[in-house]
Amino acid sequence: MWDDERIDAAIDETARQMTAGEPGADFRVRVMARIDVRPGRAPLWQAIAVGVAAAAMVLVAVFVRLAPDVPHVRLKPDAPYEAKPQAPLVRQPPSPVGGFGRPRQPDAPYRGATGDFVRDDDSLELPAIDLDSIAVAALAAADSIDIDPLPPTPSIAVTPLDVENEGDPR
Amino acid sequence: MSTVCVSDDDLVARARQGDPAAFGTLVDRHRSAVYRAALAALGSHAEAEDAAQEAFLLAYRRLNGFRGDASFKTWLLTITWHQAINRRRSMTRLLRQIVQPARDEDQDSTLEQLPAREASPEDAAARGQLHRAIRAAIRSLAPKLRDALLLAQSGEHSYAEIGAMLDVPVGTIKWRVSEARKLVKARLQERGYNHVG
Numbered sequence: 001m002w003d004d005e006r007i008d009a010a011i012d013e014t015a016r017q018m019t020a021g022e023p024g025a026d027f028r029v030r031v032m033a034r035i036d037v038r039p040g041r042a043p044l045w046q047a048i049a050v051g052v053a054a055a056a057m058v059l060v061a062v063f064v065r066l067a068p069d070v071p072h073v074r075l076k077p078d079a080p081y082e083a084k085p086q087a088p089l090v091r092q093p094p095s096p097v098g099g100f101g102r103p104r105q106p107d108a109p110y111r112g113a114t115g116d117f118v119r120d121d122d123s124l125e126l127p128a129i130d131l132d133s134i135a136v137a138a139l140a141a142a143d144s145i146d147i148d149p150l151p152p153t154p155s156i157a158v159t160p161l162d163v164e165n166e167g168d169p170r
Numbered sequence: 171m172s173t174v175c176v177s178d179d180d181l182v183a184r185a186r187q188g189d190p191a192a193f194g195t196l197v198d199r200h201r202s203a204v205y206r207a208a209l210a211a212l213g214s215h216a217e218a219e220d221a222a223q224e225a226f227l228l229a230y231r232r233l234n235g236f237r238g239d240a241s242f243k244t245w246l247l248t249i250t251w252h253q254a255i256n257r258r259r260s261m262t263r264l265l266r267q268i269v270q271p272a273r274d275e276d277q278d279s280t281l282e283q284l285p286a287r288e289a290s291p292e293d294a295a296a297r298g299q300l301h302r303a304i305r306a307a308i309r310s311l312a313p314k315l316r317d318a319l320l321l322a323q324s325g326e327h328s329y330a331e332i333g334a335m336l337d338v339p340v341g342t343i344k345w346r347v348s349e350a351r352k353l354v355k356a357r358l359q360e361r362g363y364n365h366v367g
Binding site for chain 1: 301
């Protein structure tokens with residue numbers, strides 16, 4: 001026999017038990033150990049990294065000392081760089097053969113005070129093309145197409161299926 | 171110097187100035203509340219201890235961000251809850267559960283050790299069976315309801331603190347606790363405890 005009050009008390013007690021407990025006795029010590037609270041003290045992993053790096057440097061130094069001597073090759077010093085005087089810049093005449101089969105003319109000087117470029121070369125003007133208009137003959141009217149009527153289709157006799165007991169689970 | 175009468179705010183101020191002992195005192199003061207909150211979320215003593223340590227560590231690092239809008243305990247519990255929920259959601263924990271499904275708090279011996287009010291062994295056995303059924307029913311609740319019920323019954327957290335932790339109003343917390351109780355009772359009835367109600 002379980003009455004409501006007793007069930008409520010049991011629920012409370014069980015829930016309390018499910019969250020009952022205390023952290024370990026050295027909880028504070030472990031928390032404080034994880035917190036780097038001491039100023040100027042490097043963490044342990046940094047000390048380990050520095051130690052490993054120092055040991056590696058010592059090993060490299062010892063290895064270099066114990067390695068067999070290699071004859072030194074003295075390289076000649078580089079020749080001093082002497083700057084040569086450059087030839088004065090001379091404007092070259094245009095190429096006798098242009099891109100379109102005729103000699104290329106030098107660029108015309110800038111004449112306009114308003115920023116317009118003026119060319120005295122009018123050879124780029126194309127002559128006017130005088131073509132006759134094309135006369136298109138009118139299409140002849142097409143004759144109408146005669147279609148013969150289809151023969152009448154005989155009717156199809158459909159026999160009803162016997163589906164009386166189909167789908168009956170019994 | 172004794173820290174018994176020193177307020178949390180004073181200890182926080184001293185910890186901010188680089189006094190490790192002040193933060194150690196805060197750890198001692200709130201370790202139980204932090205641990206139980208983590209245990210309510212995670213259900214494992216080992217996980218709860220790890221999460222509690224992480225929470226204190228995080229709180230120490232964020233100490234300068236504590237503005238004092240809420241109490242230090244509420245602020246600390248909010249950090250703890252987020253830490254525990256992140257841990258609960260993590261894939262690592264999921265894998266651990268698959269590999270090692272037995273949870274240390276599953277030991278029903280704690281319930282068997284409860285002070286028995288019944289004289290006869292039959293009553294004690296029936297009571298133990300009831301507690302096991304309740305425990306199973308609580309575990310089967312939706313996380314929102316289960317969290318509210320366990321935190322409310324932990325004895326360490328007020329409704330206001332629970333509301334701050336779960337980021338819901340106090341009224342919602344009370345409703346969730348009540349709803350959780352109803353569902354637990356309904357599931358007990360399904361298990362044959364027909365006299366409930």
